[in-house]
Each structure stands twice: as C-alpha cells, then as structure tokens.
Amino acid sequence: MNLMQAFKMAFKSIASKKMRSFLTMLGIIIGVASVVIMVSVVQGMNKLSLQYLEAQGENKIQVYAYQYYGSSGNISDLLYEYCLGMQDLVLGVTPQVEVWQDITIKYGAKTFNTQNWDDWSKRLTIKLGSDQFGVCNNYTLGGGRELSFLDVEKTNQVCVLGGGAKEILFDFVDPVGETIFINSQPFLVVGWYEATGLEGMSDMDNVVLLPYTFNRTLNNNQDINDYVVKARSATDTTLAIARLKAFLGGFITPGENGYYNVYSNNDWSNQVQEQSLMQSLVLGAIAGISLLVGGIGIMNIMLVTVTERTREIGIRKAIGAERKSIIVQFLIEAAVICGIGGLIGILLGCMGALIAGKFLLQGMILWPSSVITVGAFTFSVVLGVLFGLYPAIKASSLQPVDALRAE
Amino acid sequence: MLIDIQNLYKIYNEGQESEVRALDGVSLQIDRGEFVAIVGASGSGKSTMMNVLGCLDVPTRGRYNLNGTDVTSLKDKDLARIRNREIGFIFQGYNLLQDLNALDNVILPLIYRGTSIFEREELAMAALARVGMDGRAHHRPSQMSGGQQQRVAIARAIATHPPIIMADEPTGALDSKTGRHVLSILQQLYREGTTILLITHDDGIAATAPRVVRLSDGKIISDAHQEVDWL
Numbered sequence: 001m002n003l004m005q006a007f008k009m010a011f012k013s014i015a016s017k018k019m020r021s022f023l024t025m026l027g028i029i030i031g032v033a034s035v036v037i038m039v040s041v042v043q044g045m046n047k048l049s050l051q052y053l054e055a056q057g058e059n060k061i062q063v064y065a066y067q068y069y070g071s072s073g074n075i076s077d078l079l080y081e082y083c084l085g086m087q088d089l090v091l092g093v094t095p096q097v098e099v100w101q102d103i104t105i106k107y108g109a110k111t112f113n114t115q116n117w118d119d120w121s122k123r124l125t126i127k128l129g130s131d132q133f134g135v136c137n138n139y140t141l142g143g144g145r146e147l148s149f150l151d152v153e154k155t156n157q158v159c160v161l162g163g164g165a166k167e168i169l170f171d172f173v174d175p176v177g178e179t180i181f182i183n184s185q186p187f188l189v190v191g192w193y194e195a196t197g198l199e200g201m202s203d204m205d206n207v208v209l210l211p212y213t214f215n216r217t218l219n220n221n222q223d224i225n226d227y228v229v230k231a232r233s234a235t236d237t238t239l240a241i242a243r244l245k246a247f248l249g250g251f252i253t254p255g256e257n258g259y260y261n262v263y264s265n266n267d268w269s270n271q272v273q274e275q276s277l278m279q280s281l282v283l284g285a286i287a288g289i290s291l292l293v294g295g296i297g298i299m300n301i302m303l304v305t306v307t308e309r310t311r312e313i314g315i316r317k318a319i320g321a322e323r324k325s326i327i328v329q330f331l332i333e334a335a336v337i338c339g340i341g342g343l344i345g346i347l348l349g350c351m352g353a354l355i356a357g358k359f360l361l362q363g364m365i366l367w368p369s370s371v372i373t374v375g376a377f378t379f380s381v382v383l384g385v386l387f388g389l390y391p392a393i394k395a396s397s398l399q400p401v402d403a404l405r406a407e
Numbered sequence: 408m409l410i411d412i413q414n415l416y417k418i419y420n421e422g423q424e425s426e427v428r429a430l431d432g433v434s435l436q437i438d439r440g441e442f443v444a445i446v447g448a449s450g451s452g453k454s455t456m457m458n459v460l461g462c463l464d465v466p467t468r469g470r471y472n473l474n475g476t477d478v479t480s481l482k483d484k485d486l487a488r489i490r491n492r493e494i495g496f497i498f499q500g501y502n503l504l505q506d507l508n509a510l511d512n513v514i515l516p517l518i519y520r521g522t523s524i525f526e527r528e529e530l531a532m533a534a535l536a537r538v539g540m541d542g543r544a545h546h547r548p549s550q551m552s553g554g555q556q557q558r559v560a561i562a563r564a565i566a567t568h569p570p571i572i573m574a575d576e577p578t579g580a581l582d583s584k585t586g587r588h589v590l591s592i593l594q595q596l597y598r599e600g601t602t603i604l605l606i607t608h609d610d611g612i613a614a615t616a617p618r619v620v621r622l623s624d625g626k627i628i629s630d631a632h633q634e635v636d637w638l
C-alpha cells in the first residue's frame with residue numbers, strides 16, 4: 001500500500017467517524033484558540049500602555065506639592081520658581097491644573113458642559129497651563145500658535161484646543177481666529193494641537209487649554225499644586241527629580257505640614273515593562289492550562305477508542321494490512337485531524353483576538369504572536385498525534401487474533 | 408501439499424497452574440481443493456487451530472508449512488501478504504468495520520493488495536454480487552441483518568480470490584435458513600476449486616463436508632472422508 005492510499009484510508013476513516021474526529025478537533029480548537037486570544041489581548045494591553053506612554057512623551061516629570069492650610073510660605077509659587085530655575089536640566093515647565101467645576105463651553109449652536117459624563121469620549125475638559133504646556137506634554141502644534149508669555153501675564157481670553165476638542169467643536173473647520181464662549185466669556189482660539197490618534201486618550205485630546213492665570217476666576221483661586229517639568233534627557237530626569245525632592249523636602253515633612261510627590265513617566269514605563277513581564281508569566285500559566293485542558297480532551301477521546309481501534313487493527317491485519325501501513329494510516333489520520341483542528345483553532349483565535357481588540361481594546365487590531373501560535377499549534381498536534389498513534393503502535397505488533405479479542 | 412502441520416502445540420500459560428493445551432501435538436495435512444470440516448465440542452481447540460493455520464496466531468511449538476513455506480519463520484510483511492492473498496477469513500462475529508459501508512469493507516483487502524483504484528470497485532461489486540449483496544453495497548453493517556453481514560464478510564473474504572477460505576463457525580450466529588445459504592456459498596466456492604476449512608461444533612453441518620477432522624482437548628481423535636449429497 002502506498003502513501004497515497006494511506007492518505008485516502010485515513011481520510012475515509014476520519015469521514016466515517018465524524019463524531020470522534022470532531023471531538024478530537026474540538027480539544028485542539030479550544031486549546032489553540034484560547035491561547036491565541038489570551039496572548040493577543042495581553043500583548044494588546046501592553047501595546048496600548050506603551051502607546052499611551054509614548055504619546056505623553058519621555059522625560060516628563062510630574063510634581064505635586066501641597067501644604068496644609070496655615071503653613072507658612074507659599075510652596076506653590078516657590079516650586080514654580082524653582083522649576084523654572086533648573087534651566088540646565090529642563091526644556092519646559094508648566095503648571096497643570098484641570099478645572100473641576102462645571103463649565104459651559106459654547107460654539108455656535110453647540111453647547112458642552114465639562115461635567116457632562118454621558119459620553120466620556122466626547123467630554124471636554126478645561127486645563128490651565130503656561131506657554132510651555134505643549135512642550136511639557138508632548139503635544140504637536142497643528143495650527144495657529146501656543147499660548148504666549150503675554151497671554152499668561154495679561155490673562156488674555158485666548159485658548160488652544162486639543163485635537164479632540166477641535167473636532168468636537170469645529171468638526172474639520174480651521175478654528176484659529178474663531179471665538180468660543182466659556183461660561184459666556186468670549187475666548188479667541190489661537191491654536192490647536194494634533195490629536196494623539198489614540199482612542200482612550202480623550203483626557204489629552206479633548207482639552208481646552210487656557211492661561212493658568214485663569215486659576216483665580218475658574219478655580220476659586222486655589223493654590224496650584226501640580227506642575228509638569230519636561231527634562232532634557234533621561235539622566236537629567238533623574239537629576240531633576242532628585243533636586244526637586246530635595247527642594248520640596250526642605251519645606252514639607254510629609255504628613256506633618258503637607259504632602260509632595262515627584263515622579264516621571266520613565267518610572268511608569270519601567271513599571272509597564274515589569275507589569276508586562278508579570279502578565280506574560282500569568283499568561284503562560286493560563287495558556288498552559290488551556291492547552292492542558294485541550295490536551296486532556298484529545299487524550300481522552302483517543303484513549304476511549306483504543307479498544308475499538310485495537311479491534312479495527314485486528315480486522316485490518318486479518319485481511320492483509322502490514323504493521324507499517326496501519327501505523328502510517330493512523331499517523332496520517334491523527335495528523336490530519338489535529339492539523340485541521342489546529343488551523344481552525346488559529347482561525348478562531350485570530351477572529352476572537354480581532355473581536356476582543358475591537359471591544360476590549362478600543363478597536364485595536366490584534367495580531368497574535370506567531371511564536372505562541374505556532375507553539376500552541378505544535379503542542380496540540382504533537383499531543384494528538386502521539387495519542388492517536390498509541391493504539392496503532394500498541395496493537396499493530398499484536399498477533400491479529402489478540403487484537404481481534406480486545407475488549 | 409497445501410497445508411502441512413507436524414506435532415503442533417498451542418499452549419496458553421505454559422508451566423503455570425492455569426496451563427491450557429489448546430493444541431496438543433497436532434499433525435494434519437490438507438491438499439489443495441479439499442473441503443475439510445473441523446468439528447469438536449466447545450473449547451476443543453478448533454478456533455485455535457484455524458487461527459494458527461490462518462497465520463492469525465503463532466503456534467507455541469511445531470512445524471507449519473503452507474504451500475511448502477515454513478510460515479513460523481516469516482516476518483510481518485510476508486504474513487500480511489499470506490493473509491491478504493492466500494487466505495480469506497470468515498468469522499462467527501463477522502468482524503466488519505462498523506464505520507464503513509459494505510462496499511468499502513469489501514474493497515479493504517483489495518487496497519492492501521495494491522489493486523488499482525480503477526479495478527477495486529468493480530471487483531468488490533462482483534464479490535458482493537456473488538453473495539447477493541450488491542443491492543446493499545452502500546449500507547453500513549448496523550443497517551443489515553446478521554445473515555447479510557455474514558454475506559458481506561464472505562464477499563470480503565473472496566474479493567482477492569484467495570485459494571483458501573477459512574470459516575470459523577460462520578453459521579453460528581445465524582438462523583438455519585440463512586446458515587444453509589452461507590453453506591451453499593462455501594460449497595459453490597469449493598466446486599470452483601477453492602480449498603475450504605470449515606470450523607463448526609454442529610454435527611449436522613459437519614455431515615455436509617467431504618472430510619471431517621474431529622478435535623477433542625486439542626488432539627485429533629478422528630479424520631475421515633465421507634460421501635455428501637451435494638456433490
């Protein structure tokens with residue numbers, strides 16, 4: 001019997017035992033598909049975090065300092081001055097405050113309230129910053145200009161729009177030179193930033209930036225506690241953080257007369273990487289378990305049919321099958337079932353990953369890692385083939401009469 | 408001499424408490440073209456004898472020449488060839504593959520023989536037609552009666568036109584009318600020159616065989632030729 005015939009025999013056997021073939025495939029499909037989906041989702045999550053980080057830019061230091069009421073000195077102003085004084089290390093410094101009271105923003109017939117959370121992806125926020133806000137937060141100017149030093153000094157009624165805010169308010173019209181109304185006060189749009197292009201970045205994109213000197217009117221003249229410092233390099237970031245901590249430590253004993261915190265998104269990036277390592281480990285475990293479950297399914301169905309298959313082998317030997325042709329047939333049979341199952345698993349896995357990306361990861365297109373996919377496929381197929389071959393190897397060396405007697 | 412066994416033993420659990428001498432020093436010669444019934448009570452060693460003669464099992468000791476070849480020294484490949492080309496088996500329990508239809512069951516030995524794909528189906532259909540089962544070619548065993556399944560099994564046994572047919576209680580699971588039909592097929596094959604080895608515990612069936620070998624406790628106790636009415 002040649003190979004062609006062995007193939008035909010195997011296909012005939014698969015087709016004639018649809019239920020068994022299907023159940024075997026199912027184990028493999030489940031194993032492979034679940035591994036592919038899970039790996040894709042976790043990788044997608046990591047990618048999203050990194051994109052988010054990237055959009056925020058490197059070497060961004062966030063400084064937060066707060067003194068209890070009645071403490072001497074005004075840490076807010078001192079801190080700002082100190083930050084501006086680190087000229088050797090920084091590219092820019094800005095106060096960064098979000099206005100939390102409900103503000104009405106109007107343009108033409110459109111009205112928005114900053115505390116309207118019905119559709120958070122369309123919610124506008126008002127932020128206060130300096131002329132260096134764009135540099136500090138890694139924005140790219142799309143048109144017009146940034147806030148100017150004078151705008152801040154004179155508390156000019158001007159604003160710069162984030163890419164999202166521009167689109168929400170103006171669709172695709174150029175907003176520069178238009179006037180919007182913030183709590184009925186006219187503000188001239190002087191510029192706008194490119195959108196990050198990332199979904200889930202609405203807090204960066206849907207922003208209306210005003211000079212921070214509006215803190216007095218829009219924020220009840222509370223002290224500004226938050227600053228963003230953009231350092232020149234990673235080394236400068238570390239240096240700047242050390243200096244800022246030393247500076248703030250000279251005024252504030254945390255818990256006694258206030259709090260402060262200085263951190264950079266470089267730390268965060270390290271965290272994301274650590275976290276992604278953790279996730280990979282957890283994932284490996286989960287992937288292992290689902291492969292195992294699929295594998296046990298395959299084993300089960302293969303072993304349950306050993307008796308039946310042993311009798312079948314007895315019959316085949318009695319009518320003239322050689323040991324070799326039985327093994328080849330069983331090998332092809334198992335390989336074909338497992339291979340098809342594995343391919344279906346990959347297909348379903350990719351589809352599942354795309355769906356998961358769409359609904360869980362803001363429309364991100366997830367491509368499964370090829371290493372994991374090939375690994376899961378190979379594992380399932382090897383397992384299936386081993387257990388599929390088991391009765392053939394065991395029974396084909398028996399005397400036909402002993403195989404026929406199997407119970 | 409087609410079949411020649413000398414001092415053949417098949418001993419299960421040799422040397423143990425539970426030792427069974429299924430064949431206890433048997434010698435037997437069968438010529439080409441004979442019709443031999445092997446009879447005996449249940450447990451007398453008939454099936455063991457057929458299995459050894461059909462190369463489905465190996466003897467514990469003794470010599471077995473088939474067609475002048477010492478089969479005890481043959482390898483799997485040659486034994487498979489003998490089972491495929493020289494001998495057709497008919498079992499009491501039919502031993503059809505349940506998942507294949509009648510035609511595919513009958514085609515199976517032709518595939519192992521290496522018959523060209525263009526001839527297989529024709530040969531298998533011819534074999535089915537010989538036993539009157541061509542109308543059921545596409546039925547599965549589970550959709551057939553016992554007699555029909557046995558006829559398909561006979562078709563499978565004769566598909567490669569083997570010179571020897573060995574049947575182990577082929578009518579054992581059938582009613583007497585169907586049984587007679589199966590016997591008549593064997594008799595027809597005999598007339599065409601096939602050597603028939605028919606195993607039975609039924610003296611009535613044994614009475615239809617030109618030669619009767621009687622077994623008891625693994626030994627041959629008689630071996631006689633007789634007149635039969637169908638010749």
Ligand SMILES: Nc1ncnc2c1ncn2[C@@H]1O[C@H](COP(=O)(O)OP(=O)(O)O)[C@@H](O)[C@H]1O
Nearest residue numbers: 419427429447448449450451452453454455456
């Ligand atoms: N695989 C086996 N292991 C142990 N004893 C066996 C085995 N096969 C058959 N026997 C014994 O050998 C004897 C002959 O069996 P068998 O040839 O099947 O008899 P028959 O076909 O005449 O009824 C019986 O006693 C049976 O129990």
Ligand SMILES: [Mg+2]
Nearest residue numbers: 453454455575
């Ligand atoms: Mg018997």
